[in-house]
Amino acid sequence: MTTTTIRIGIIGSGGIAGMHAAAYKTIPGVEIAAVADAIPGKAAEFVERHGLSGTLAFDDYRELLQLDLDGVSVCTPNSAHRQPTVDSLEAGKHVLLEKPMSVTLDEGLDMVRASRRSGRMLTIGFQPRYDPNMKLIQDIVRSGKLGKVYYVETGGGRRRGMPGGTFIRKELAGAGAMADIGCYSLDLALNALDYPKPLTVSASTFNHFGRNPVYHPEADRFDVEDFGTALIRFEGDLTLHFKISWAMHLDSLGTTNFLGTDAGLKITPFGQGNWSGVWDGKVGSIQMFHDFMGGQTMTQVPLVEHAIDLFREKVRDFVDAIREGRGAPIPGEQILIQQAIIDGVLRSAEQRAEVSVSVPDFAGGPAED
Known part of the structure; x- marks a missing residue:
């Protein structure tokens, strides 16, 4: 070097x-x-x-x-x-x-x-991506231990964690929670799956909290979504349920889950409090659900302890x-897949209907090791 x-x-x-x-x-x-x-x-x-x-x-x-x-x-x-x-x-x-x-x-x-x-x-x-446990998740999913992965559920939810300023104005941010923290959730799932190509998106978005002055001091300027959910179909008969929240009356939207024909993987986010529950940092726990000797069992996957910045x-x-x-x-070729999904989410929510997603042939592909 x-x-x-x-x-x-x-x-x-x-x-x-x-x-x-x-x-x-x-x-x-x-x-x-x-x-x-x-x-x-x-x-x-x-x-x-x-x-x-x-x-x-x-x-x-x-x-x-x-x-x-x-x-x-x-x-x-x-x-x-x-x-x-x-x-x-x-x-x-x-x-x-x-x-x-x-x-x-x-x-x-x-x-x-x-x-x-x-x-x-x-x-x-x-x-x-630089958390060793994110790499561990990727290795497990790509190892084949889960069999064929056919369904993934990802996203996360802050009970109350809405930003302000440029984040909440569509003319500057383009989108709200879906793009701001939802992009991390999508990357967790899609990177482990080697960024498959999406086909369709059916989505809904809301901003009940951001537009309410009881919950946000800039409610009169808030014109992006504070909550969204989408069902995304991919090539290879794979379906992903994506959900994200800046604010809601619930403590969590749950874990990220990979369902495969041989095993399932359950991943819990790290941290507690109003601004936690999303995939913008470390991993809380990883569990694999599978059968062994004719019985159902769960393996707690040991996390990699680290102090990496x-x-x-x-x-x-x-x-x-x-x-x-x-x-x-x-x-960027990889993250174009995300942009296509977020674009599809916003179009679908506006049209209140399922929409098709199209990406160029060069989109996707592996990152450098």
């Missing part, structure tokens, strides 16, 4: 950008060369606040892209993901894009096509992929 300094730019200087900056600062041989934000003066304030000595600040990200950079973290609001990502790739920079990938499927397609044209990687920021790991993996010249750790 070369010791050449990796020069990074950060586009967008909100809260998530601070986490990127903090992670890059811990990685040897990385220089945060520049930060850009469309709000005048915000990038300069970010540079000062995070002690980024020597880092340039721009109000226009296109000036940042004129620098000699190896990679860019795109940390803008969801609705502003597409253009800076496409421009960064076409300027010859590798891109780490924060989740969710895009507001629409077409925007996701534009970014992936730009990556393929430029030969630069586009990787999407799903830090839960998952967010730092995704940033480090991006840097290492640049250094080693390897492909995207979590390629």
Whole structure:
């Protein structure tokens, strides 16, 4: 591995950008060369606040892209993901894009096509993948121990965990709970299944809590869903039940479950409280249900104990992929499947009917090991 300094730019200087900056600062041989934000003066304030000595600040990200950079973290609001990502790739920079990938499927397609044209990687920021127990789930599902997997139930539910600001405005976020935390649930299930291609979606969404000032201080600005559910059919006679909640009158929407012809897998999320119950971090428990010696039994799968900083790991993996010249750790081609599903969910909910889902042949496929 070369010791050449990796020069990074950060586009967008909100809260998530601070986490990127903090992670890059811990990685040897990385220089945060520049930060850009469309709000005048915000990038300069970010540079000062995070002690980024020597880092340039721009109000226009296109000036940042004129620098000699190896990679860019795109940390803008969801609705502003597409253009800076496409421009960064076409300027010859590798891109780490924060989740969710895009507001629409077409925007996701534009970014992936730009990556393929430029030969630069586009990787999407799903830090839960770096939990060793997520890898354990993937290994179990792909090992064949479950037999043919025919039904999966995933999602999660915060009893009361609604964000505000840009997250709740459709013009900026594109979608609510489905995209914000639902994307983690989808990645848990779909990555274990090697990202099969969806065929149809039948969905319903609601925002009874977000639009009620009793429950949300920005109710008058809240125009995305705080709860959603969908039934998704995939190639290979596989069905997935997807459900997600920012707020509800219930403590949990349950576990993620894989049902196979030989065994079933039950996975409980980590944590307690109003903001827990979703797959944005660690795993709580893994249980396998199967038959043994003619009887029904359950095996408690031992969890891997660790103290890994998952967010730092995704940033480090991006840097290492640049250094080693390897492909995207979590390629945009994979996450297009998610975007197609979320797009289908929103269309189905609006039409109150089942809708077809179409993805290009290059969508899906394995990530780098």
